[in-house]
Amino acid sequence: MSSFGPRVEVAVARLRDDIARLHSELTRNGLVVWTAGNVSGRVPGADLFVIKPSGVDYADLAPENMILCDLDGNVIPDTPGSDRSPSSDTAAHAYVYRHMPEVGGVVHTHSTYATAWAARGEAIPCVITAMADEFGGPVPVGTFAIIGDDTIGRGIVDALTGHRSRAVLMQNHGPFTIGKDARDAVKAAVMVEDVARTVHIARQGGELIPLPQAAIDSLFNRYQNVYGQAPQGALK
Amino acid sequence: MSSFGPRVEVAVARLRDDIARLHSELTRNGLVVWTAGNVSGRVPGADLFVIKPSGVDYADLAPENMILCDLDGNVIPDTPGSDRSPSSDTAAHAYVYRHMPEVGGVVHTHSTYATAWAARGEAIPCVITAMADEFGGPVPVGTFAIIGDDTIGRGIVDALTGHRSRAVLMQNHGPFTIGKDARDAVKAAVMVEDVARTVHIARQGGELIPLPQAAIDSLFNRYQNVYGQAPQGALK
Amino acid sequence: MSSFGPRVEVAVARLRDDIARLHSELTRNGLVVWTAGNVSGRVPGADLFVIKPSGVDYADLAPENMILCDLDGNVIPDTPGSDRSPSSDTAAHAYVYRHMPEVGGVVHTHSTYATAWAARGEAIPCVITAMADEFGGPVPVGTFAIIGDDTIGRGIVDALTGHRSRAVLMQNHGPFTIGKDARDAVKAAVMVEDVARTVHIARQGGELIPLPQAAIDSLFNRYQNVYGQAPQGALK
Amino acid sequence: MSSFGPRVEVAVARLRDDIARLHSELTRNGLVVWTAGNVSGRVPGADLFVIKPSGVDYADLAPENMILCDLDGNVIPDTPGSDRSPSSDTAAHAYVYRHMPEVGGVVHTHSTYATAWAARGEAIPCVITAMADEFGGPVPVGTFAIIGDDTIGRGIVDALTGHRSRAVLMQNHGPFTIGKDARDAVKAAVMVEDVARTVHIARQGGELIPLPQAAIDSLFNRYQNVYGQAPQGALK
Numbered sequence: 004m005s006s007f008g009p010r011v012e013v014a015v016a017r018l019r020d021d022i023a024r025l026h027s028e029l030t031r032n033g034l035v036v037w038t039a040g041n042v043s044g045r046v047p048g049a050d051l052f053v054i055k056p057s058g059v060d061y062a063d064l065a066p067e068n069m070i071l072c073d074l075d076g077n078v079i080p081d082t083p084g085s086d087r088s089p090s091s092d093t094a095a096h097a098y099v100y101r102h103m104p105e106v107g108g109v110v111h112t113h114s115t116y117a118t119a120w121a122a123r124g125e126a127i128p129c130v131i132t133a134m135a136d137e138f139g140g141p142v143p144v145g146t147f148a149i150i151g152d153d154t155i156g157r158g159i160v161d162a163l164t165g166h167r168s169r170a171v172l173m174q175n176h177g178p179f180t181i182g183k184d185a186r187d188a189v190k191a192a193v194m195v196e197d198v199a200r201t202v203h204i205a206r207q208g209g210e211l212i213p214l215p216q217a218a219i220d221s222l223f224n225r226y227q228n229v230y231g232q233a234p235q236g237a238l239k
Numbered sequence: 240m241s242s243f244g245p246r247v248e249v250a251v252a253r254l255r256d257d258i259a260r261l262h263s264e265l266t267r268n269g270l271v272v273w274t275a276g277n278v279s280g281r282v283p284g285a286d287l288f289v290i291k292p293s294g295v296d297y298a299d300l301a302p303e304n305m306i307l308c309d310l311d312g313n314v315i316p317d318t319p320g321s322d323r324s325p326s327s328d329t330a331a332h333a334y335v336y337r338h339m340p341e342v343g344g345v346v347h348t349h350s351t352y353a354t355a356w357a358a359r360g361e362a363i364p365c366v367i368t369a370m371a372d373e374f375g376g377p378v379p380v381g382t383f384a385i386i387g388d389d390t391i392g393r394g395i396v397d398a399l400t401g402h403r404s405r406a407v408l409m410q411n412h413g414p415f416t417i418g419k420d421a422r423d424a425v426k427a428a429v430m431v432e433d434v435a436r437t438v439h440i441a442r443q444g445g446e447l448i449p450l451p452q453a454a455i456d457s458l459f460n461r462y463q464n465v466y467g468q469a470p471q472g473a474l475k
Numbered sequence: 476m477s478s479f480g481p482r483v484e485v486a487v488a489r490l491r492d493d494i495a496r497l498h499s500e501l502t503r504n505g506l507v508v509w510t511a512g513n514v515s516g517r518v519p520g521a522d523l524f525v526i527k528p529s530g531v532d533y534a535d536l537a538p539e540n541m542i543l544c545d546l547d548g549n550v551i552p553d554t555p556g557s558d559r560s561p562s563s564d565t566a567a568h569a570y571v572y573r574h575m576p577e578v579g580g581v582v583h584t585h586s587t588y589a590t591a592w593a594a595r596g597e598a599i600p601c602v603i604t605a606m607a608d609e610f611g612g613p614v615p616v617g618t619f620a621i622i623g624d625d626t627i628g629r630g631i632v633d634a635l636t637g638h639r640s641r642a643v644l645m646q647n648h649g650p651f652t653i654g655k656d657a658r659d660a661v662k663a664a665v666m667v668e669d670v671a672r673t674v675h676i677a678r679q680g681g682e683l684i685p686l687p688q689a690a691i692d693s694l695f696n697r698y699q700n701v702y703g704q705a706p707q708g709a710l711k
Numbered sequence: 712m713s714s715f716g717p718r719v720e721v722a723v724a725r726l727r728d729d730i731a732r733l734h735s736e737l738t739r740n741g742l743v744v745w746t747a748g749n750v751s752g753r754v755p756g757a758d759l760f761v762i763k764p765s766g767v768d769y770a771d772l773a774p775e776n777m778i779l780c781d782l783d784g785n786v787i788p789d790t791p792g793s794d795r796s797p798s799s800d801t802a803a804h805a806y807v808y809r810h811m812p813e814v815g816g817v818v819h820t821h822s823t824y825a826t827a828w829a830a831r832g833e834a835i836p837c838v839i840t841a842m843a844d845e846f847g848g849p850v851p852v853g854t855f856a857i858i859g860d861d862t863i864g865r866g867i868v869d870a871l872t873g874h875r876s877r878a879v880l881m882q883n884h885g886p887f888t889i890g891k892d893a894r895d896a897v898k899a900a901v902m903v904e905d906v907a908r909t910v911h912i913a914r915q916g917g918e919l920i921p922l923p924q925a926a927i928d929s930l931f932n933r934y935q936n937v938y939g940q941a942p943q944g945a946l947k
Contacts, residue, residue, distance in 0.1 A: 032272060036740060036905050037898055039841065091933075113841045113905075119913035122838045124920050130358045132412045133275065133349045149926055175922055176840045190273055197272050197349075203916055205355035208439055212360050214411055218385055225327075268508060366594045368648045369511065369585045426509055433508050433585070441591035444675055448596050450647055454621055504744060602830045604884045605747065605821045662745055669744050669821070677827035680911055684832050686883055690857055 011049045018044050018053045018185075019066035019083070025189050026055060026064050032193045034114040035061070041090040044185030045100055045107045050074045052100055056087040074101045098156020099181060103164070108185030110192040113177040116199035120144075121172040127195075127202050130211045132222055134198040139167030139223035142195055147174040155179075167223060170195035247285045254280050254289045254421075255302035255319070261425050262291060262300050268429045270350040271297070277326040280421030281336055281343045286310045288336055292323040310337045334392020335417060339400070344421030346428040349413040352435035356380075357408040363431075363438050366447045368458055370434040375403030375459035378431055383410040391415075403459060406431035483521045490516050490525045490657075491538035491555070497661050498527060498536050504665045506586040507533070513562040516657030517572055517579045522546045524572055528559040546573045570628020571653060575636070580657030582664040585649040588671035592616075593644040599667075599674050602683045604694055606670040611639030611695035614667055619646040627651075639695060642667035719757045726752050726761045726893075727774035727791070733897050734763060734772050740901045742822040743769070749798040752893030753808055753815045758782045760808055764795040782809045806864020807889060811872070816893030818900040821885040824907035828852075829880040835903075835910050838919045840930055842906040847875030847931035850903055855882040863887075875931060878903035 006012070025042045029035045038061070043054035053069050070089040071079045076097035078085050090096070096109045120127055120142075127142040129135055134142075145162040148154035159179045162171040169191040170180045178195050182188030205211055242248070261278045265271045274297070279290035289305050306325040307315045312333035314321050326332070332345045356363055356378075363378040365371055370378075381398040384390035395415045398407040405427040406416045414431050418424030441447055478484070497514045501507045510533070515526035525541050542561040543551045548569035550557050562568070568581045592599055592614075599614040601607055606614075617634040620626035631651045634643040641663040642652045650667050654660030677683055714720070733750045737743045746769070751762035761777050778797040779787045784805035786793050798804070804817045828835055828850075835850040837843055842850075853870040856862035867887045870879040877899040878888045886903050890896030913919055 037901050113839070113909070115905075115909050115912060118839055118841075118909050119916060122910065122913035122919050123917050125917065130411060131349070131354055133354075147920075147926075149929055175838060175920055193273050197351075201349070201351050201354050202358065203912065204351060204439065205358035207443060207915060208355060209359050209361065211358050212383075212411055218383075221385055366647060367585070367590060369590075429509050433587075437585070437587050437590050438594065440587060440675065441594035443679060444591060445595050445597065447594050448619075448647055454619075457621055602883060603821070603826060605826075665745050669823075673821070673823050673826050674830065676823060676911065677830035679915060680827060681831050681833065683830050684855075684883055690855075693857055 007049055007051070011046060011051070014046050014048065015051070015053065015071060016066075018046055019069045021185055022053045022055065022069050023064050023066045025185055026061060028189050028193065029110075029112060030061050032196070034112040034192060034196055040110075040112040041092055041096075042110050042185055042189060043090075043093075043096045043108065046071075047107070051079070052096065054093055054096055055090050056084060057089060057091050059087075072097065092155070094153065095155040095159060095179070098153050099159055099179075102156075102160045103181065105183070106181045106188075108182045108188035110180045110182075110185075110188040111177065112192055112196070114192070114196040114199070116203050117142075117170075117172055117178040117196050118176070119203065120199055121174055121177055124174045126172070127199055128211065129214055129219055130202060130205065131198065132214070132218075133194070134202070135214055135219040135222035136226035137191070137194045138170060138198070140219055142168050142170050142172060142178075142198070145171045145173040145179070147176070243285055243287070247282060247287070250282050250284060251287070251289065251307060252302075254282055255305045257421055258289045258291065258305050259300050259302045261421055262297060264425050264429070265346075265348060266297050268432070270348040270428060270432055276346075276348040277328055277332075278346050278421055278425060279326075279329075279332045279344065282307075283343070287315070288332065290329055290332055291326050292320060293325060293327050295323075308333065328391070330389065331391040331395065331415070334389050335395055335415075338392075338396045339417065341419070342417045342424075344418045344424035346416045346418075346421075346424040347413065348428055348432070350428070350432040350435070352439050353378075353406075353408055353414040353432050354412070355439065356435055357410055357413055360410045362408070363435055364447065365450055365455055366438055366441065367434065368450070368454075369430070370438070371450055371455040371458035372462035373427070373430045374406060374434070376455055378404050378406050378408060378414075378434070381407045381409040381415070383412070479521055479523070483518060483523070486518050486520065487523070487525065487543060488538070490518055491541045493657055494525045494527065494541050495536050495538045497657055498533060500661050500665065501582075501584060502533050504668070506584040506664060506668055512584040513564055513568075513582070514657055514661060515562075515565075515568045515581050518543075519579070523551070524568065526565055526568055527562050528556060529561060529563050531559070544569065564627070566625065567627040567631060567651070570625050571631055571651075574628075574632045575653065577655070578653045578660075580654040580660035582652045582654075582657070582660040583649065584664055584668070586664070586668040586671070588675050589614075589642075589644055589650040589668050590648070591675065592671055593646055593649055596646045598644070599671055600683065601686055601691055602674060602677065603670065604686070604690075605666070606674070607686055607691040607694035608698035609663070609666045610642060610670070612691055614640050614642050614644060614650075614670070617643045617645040617651070619648070715757055715759070719754060719759070722754050722756065723759070723761065723779060724774075726754055727777045729893055730761045730763065730777050731772050731774045733893055734769060736897050736901065737818075737820060738769050740904070742820040742900060742904055748818075748820040749800055749804075750818050750893055750897060751798075751801075751804045751816065754779075755815070759787070760804065762801055762804055763798050764792060765797060765799050767795070780805065800863070802861065803863040803867060803887070806861050807867055807887075810864075810868045811889065813891070814889045814896075816890045816896035818888045818890075818893075818896040819885065820900055820904070822900070822904040822907070824911050825850075825878075825880055825886040825904050826884070827911065828907055829882055829885055832882045834880070835907055836919065837922055837927055838910060838913065839906065840922070840926075841902070842910070843922055843927040843930035844934035845899070845902045846878060846906070848927055850876050850878050850880060850886075850906070853879045853881040853887070855884070 029040045038058045041055045045052045067083045070084040071082045076093045143162045145158035148158045180188045180191035265276045274294045277291045281288045303319045306320040307318045312329045365376050379398045381394035384394045416424045416427035501512045510530045513527045517524045539555045542556040543554045548565045601612045615634045617630035620630045652660045652663035737748045746766045749763045753760045775791040778792040779790045784801045837848050851870045853866035856866045888896045888899035
């Protein structure tokens with residue numbers, strides 16, 4: 004067992020629990036099939052993150068088989084789960100953590116409706132108030148990139164840097180979401196599929212009514228500051 | 240603990256149970272994701288209503304964290320749950336209770352198909368008998384309104400006053416439903432999504448056959464008076 | 476307690492169990508919301524059938540609140556459940572039992588896709604082998620009829636008499652299915668929604684390939700005689 | 712009880728468990744209704760396979776009622792389950808095992824979206840990376856064939872021999888999938904429905920962006936060799 008000091012060890016242990024448990028939100032919300040999809044979370048106060056192993060059944064995910072990585076995506080040896088391969092999207096998660104220090108969680112799925120917009124390379128227009136609340140405008144598209152090097156990570160960071168949206172539709176691929184922590188990124192993954200579905204269905208039925216920009220701004224600002232028991236939404 | 244006398248205290252306690260439990264109907268029927276959606280109920284015999292806290296997980300909703308409000312939407316201090324913020328839609332619920340004394344329950348969701356009609360600002364035409372039974376005609380659209388003052392509440396009341404429908408599609412936002420009590424408003428929320436979905440899918444496949452007005456009237460009147468073990472439907 | 480002799484009483488008791496339990500197949504297969512939908516079964520060897528009470532929660536259905544009726548749809552007094560109103564569709568079920576002696580079960584739902592075809596008054600074309608197996612051709616449309624007299628029952632009987640299909644789409648209303656017993660009619664209700672959904676989605680994507688009539692005949696005949704552990708399908 | 716020697720008997724017993732359990736993946740993933748669909752697996756080291764009985768409820772499937780067949784599809788007498796009829800698709804499964812020695816599992820469903828493409832006789836274009844990973848290109852269509860002789864089996868083998876895809880859409884019928892074992896074929900059945908749904912919905916919304924062939928090749932090759940804890944995908 005490598006040692007990062009007791010404070011970090013406690014944070015890693017808690018994060019292993021969180022990440023294992025948060026994967027069940029992906030299945031419960033119908034965002035993934037089989038072993039697809041992955042959630043990661045940054046270890047507070049350390050250059051480390053915890054991510055799911057590659058190609059393992061959702062029913063078999065447990066804190067002890069979550070994998071601890073450094074911010075280059077290398078597995079930390081001699082830690083629980085380090086005998087397995089991490090998610091094949093680990094390089095993309097690592098790139099985001101290296102380049103967006105405000106991000107504490109990353110999620111990737113192939114959820115149906117968000118991936119459908121991605122297959123057309125089309126941003127989701129902001130026509131419902133829930134979308135203005137959550138994403139503050141349209142959900143953008145990231146450039147097409149092949150897995151295996153930094154191009155996916157770079158595509159995510161380019162699309163989301165300076166953007167209100169915590170979700171990006173990687174072209175021909177699917178959604179990646181970020182958040183202040185892993186749970187917040189999972190929420191964004193749930194919400195991006197929800198708005199992708201609603202706006203798709205709305206447009207199948209006829210012409211959409213745009214939301215005025217002033218209304219979008221007002222809704223987004225309120226949601227950041229008023230909704231819930233504590234402030235929500237965009238990363239500060 | 241504030242005191243409204245034993246009769247009201249008993250009614251509040253029972254209503255806390257009902258409101259907490261009825262939220263599970265929203266998830267069971269697939270009307271909400273994450274923490275979206277809210278149910279409230281008027282306290283019989285008092286100028287009070289009970290509503291969900293803002294931004295709390297559905298799994299964590301319990302009678303003791305439901306929030307008691309007066310009809311201006313102010314939280315009653317020193318009551319269970321009063322340390323939390325009520326639903327961000329509380330002002331709209333309060334407005335309805337103030338202006339529609341026959342209403343005993345209000346529900347708001349962003350359910351997919353009803354919200355899709357709302358994103359086009361299009362009323363749902365009455366082309367199936369279940370819709371004539373339940374809503375007595377088309378489901379109307381309410382004017383676009385920004386959260387934060389009385390405009391949403393006023394939009395609901397304007398659309399539903401003197402209308403058979405217990406559901407309104409607030410433009411670019413989603414459905415609000417009313418009922419003689421909270422359970423009746425939840426039923427309307429379930430049914431409006433069901434008819435929104437069926438009529439959307441029907442129209443995707445070709446031209447709809449309108450229901451004759453006389454048939455709609457006959458179905459609605461029968462359903463009010465004959466269906467079930469007791470009269471149903473529109474508020475008297 | 477009325478008495479029909481011990482043989483009939485045993486058959487009624489068994490049927491109450493079956494009918495209560497079969498309603499859970501309607502919810503499990505997503506065919507109904509709230510209290511919609513109903514299943515009935517003919518009592519073997521007697522001019523009686525058992526049906527669901529009107530407007531009662533699916534969770535509260537139990538053998539002892541199923542309702543025993545004669546073939547005119549009258550509740551048999553002083554039997555379990557006879558203090559409640561039977562399903563508002565009881566007259567239609569009774570009409571079918573009176574006029575189609577080979578029918579042992581009737582089911583009615585407002586399942587989404589079947590009702591969508593009904594809202595256009597359009598028969599489902601037979602373009603998939605599962606549909607040829609189960610229904611032996613297109614699923615027909617029944618004439619529009621208002622609840623409250625024999626017009627719905629007559630519409631069902633007119634559409635299904637001499638037809639291979641055990642399902643009919645009552646125009647602007649929804650599907651009714653029949654079977655050799657209640658379970659067989661529930662199967663037909665599940666399958667008609669399945670084919671209604673598949674054929675709707677298929678046609679949204681482009682032109683359908685028709686099945687040759689000889690192939691439909693061959694599939695239907697095989698399925699009647701070979702499939703399963705005992706013969707299936709159309710009523711003999 | 713016939714005897715194939717202790718090694719084969721152990722393999723058969725394990726396979727009965729697997730096949731019974733894998734059927735629950737079909738229902739859990741929403742690929743089948745009622746008794747439709749079937750999974751089989753080849754017995755390692757013997758000219759035998761295990762398949763589901765015909766027309767039996769999913770809830771009643773258990774290791775001891777799975778049926779052992781030879782590669783001509785004949786039931787092996789005096790083995791558990793041999794008093795029942797095997798799946799009506801047994802001849803097609805047997806044909807695949809006889810002609811594709813690398814195949815260890817076969818699955819057939821009428822899953823909604825895959826069957827919708829089949830009803831149009833249209834291959835699913837490869838426009839999302841998950842599809843390139845899993846199927847290495849478009850999912851092909853097999854020629855229309857009537858159940859009852861070798862034409863279905865031949866259609867499957869003709870379409871999949873020398874093809875990267877482990878799934879074929881039999882025209883007007885539905886998907887068949889193959890795999891290195893039964894679990895791998897079930898994975899292909901889950902994934903083909905997932906991509907059939909996503910690509911259908913994507914195309915309803917507008918024009919799809921094709922994936923470059925070089926990207927498809929790269930994704931497929933990586934997925935075969937890198938993804939998961941062991942190599943995945945196409946049969947070697």
